Amino acid sequence: MKSWTALYKPGTFNAHGFSFFNAISFQVMMGAPIILYAKSLGATSAVLGIIAALTPLMTIFQLPAARFLDRLGYRNFVLLGWAARVVLIFLIAAVPLLTFLEPVTKLAMLISALFVFNFLRGISSAGWLPWITALVPDEARGRFLSLDQIFVHAGCLLALVLSALLLAGQVDSWEYALVFLVSALGGSLSLWFLRRIPEIEPGETTRRSSVPVPWLAMLRHPPFRRLLEFNGLYLVVIGSLGVFTVEFLRGAADFSASTVLWLSGFSFLGALGALPACGPWADRFGNRPLIRAAVCVFGVVIGAWWLMAVGLLEPQFSTVVIVNVLSGAASAAFTVGNSRAVMSAMPEMGRNHFAALFSVIASLGLGTAPVLWGLMLDALGTFEAVTGALVWRKHAVYFLALLVLDLLALALVGRIMESRGAETQTHGLADARIKRLGSLWQRG
Numbered sequence: 001m002k003s004w005t006a007l008y009k010p011g012t013f014n015a016h017g018f019s020f021f022n023a024i025s026f027q028v029m030m031g032a033p034i035i036l037y038a039k040s041l042g043a044t045s046a047v048l049g050i051i052a053a054l055t056p057l058m059t060i061f062q063l064p065a066a067r068f069l070d071r072l073g074y075r076n077f078v079l080l081g082w083a084a085r086v087v088l089i090f091l092i093a094a095v096p097l098l099t100f101l102e103p104v105t106k107l108a109m110l111i112s113a114l115f116v117f118n119f120l121r122g123i124s125s126a127g128w129l130p131w132i133t134a135l136v137p138d139e140a141r142g143r144f145l146s147l148d149q150i151f152v153h154a155g156c157l158l159a160l161v162l163s164a165l166l167l168a169g170q171v172d173s174w175e176y177a178l179v180f181l182v183s184a185l186g187g188s189l190s191l192w193f194l195r196r197i198p199e200i201e202p203g204e205t206t207r208r209s210s211v212p213v214p215w216l217a218m219l220r221h222p223p224f225r226r227l228l229e230f231n232g233l234y235l236v237v238i239g240s241l242g243v244f245t246v247e248f249l250r251g252a253a254d255f256s257a258s259t260v261l262w263l264s265g266f267s268f269l270g271a272l273g274a275l276p277a278c279g280p281w282a283d284r285f286g287n288r289p290l291i292r293a294a295v296c297v298f299g300v301v302i303g304a305w306w307l308m309a310v311g312l313l314e315p316q317f318s319t320v321v322i323v324n325v326l327s328g329a330a331s332a333a334f335t336v337g338n339s340r341a342v343m344s345a346m347p348e349m350g351r352n353h354f355a356a357l358f359s360v361i362a363s364l365g366l367g368t369a370p371v372l373w374g375l376m377l378d379a380l381g382t383f384e385a386v387t388g389a390l391v392w393r394k395h396a397v398y399f400l401a402l403l404v405l406d407l408l409a410l411a412l413v414g415r416i417m418e419s420r421g422a423e424t425q426t427h428g429l430a431d432a433r434i435k436r437l438g439s440l441w442q443r444g
Contacts (some may be wrong), residue, residue: 017193023155024186049374056366058122074131081124086187093180146279157268164261223345234409239369270328290337297330306399
């Protein structure tokens with residue numbers, strides 16, 4: 001029997017090397033280390049939410065960027081953006097060394113640099129999903145995505161381990177600079193692999209993928225619309241969890257910065273344990289069972305955080321380890337199932353624009369969530385109420401709200417289209433409608 005790896009084009013495995021070193025880079029710039037540094041500069045919950053929101057909100061620039069993909073090619077487009085990002089990381093690494101500046105000034109400089117960093121990422125990432133969709137055939141996507149996520153989570157885990165070692169004990173500013181330098185070096189190495197991923201040669205597929213498509217036509221495509229509805233709600237649930245669990249552990253539970261980083265690393269161990277099974281399961285049983293399992297496990301995770309926040313469960317090291325392992329496994333399952341569902345929901349006609357619109361709408365959920373939740377947490381401030389054995393503080397209210405939304409999202413999983421035959425027929429009708437509307441769009 002033919003191996004599923006034989007379906008890859010030569011050089012496609014370089015995508016996994018890129019994912020590994022890129023994960024080392026972005027885990028620092030978009031994860032717990034940057035949150036901890038901002039917190040050390042006096043950032044409030046709302047400011048932390050804004051920092052977390054920059055990455056997803058800047059993906060809105062994928063929409064105008066998508067029309068340039070066929071001119072530059074996927075590889076050149078992504079490479080230019082990622083190279084510019086690496087330059088920004090080196091500049092961010094210098095901010096902690098400016099000890100003569102006030103913390104509020106350094107925080108403003110940090111946020112400004114992160115804005116530009118994420119702006120460049122938002123533009124260049126428009127080429128990644130359609131590039132990989134064109135490279136990897138449908139029958140191998142589940143395994144490819146799960147293997148790629150193994151490299152991603154391994155890179156994230158290594159970044160957190162290095163960060164925790166560098167930030168052990170009393171933390172000085174120069175130690176944060178070293179952590180950010182690790183991110184810059186990881187980003188630099190990722191470019192070496194990125195250049196070796198095979199380009200999609202210009203042809204009928206790339207021309208069809210680049211056909212301009214009216215937003216209304218895309219939103220009327222049933223598999224795509226239903227997936228957007230689910231993601232729009234669910235990403236509001238998980239979009240802020242990584243930010244405010246760190247804040248909860250650092251503040252309310254009084255864990256040190258290095259301990260928070262070590263605990264965060266266990267989520268990636270959970271993901272690495274689950275990923276080998278996620279891809280084959282998705283290829284065999286479909287996307288929906290994997291997504292449903294992820295939403296259910298996330299419900300258990302959020303419930304555990306709520307129990308810790310109300311005082312019914314002690315936030316001990318071992319307890320948080322178990323919760324983070326489960327969170328990582330759920331995140332891995334969701335990422336594989338959801339990414340595979342996105343690939344299946346996009347017809348070939350206008351694929352670049354479908355990918356950009358999905359990324360933008362999904363990212364609005366990821367982007368607005370931490371800002372709105374951060375404002376809510378700041379508004380609650382020192383709120384405290386006692387009902388029986390439950391001690392209600394701001395994080396308890398936050399986790400309960402997430403749990404309710406998680407249950408609502410679970411009800412929408414069943415609407416995600418699964419049947420290959422139905423998808424093929426629907427995509428065929430969509431291609432005809434998109435082609436007709438696309439020609440009108442170009443003439444208009």
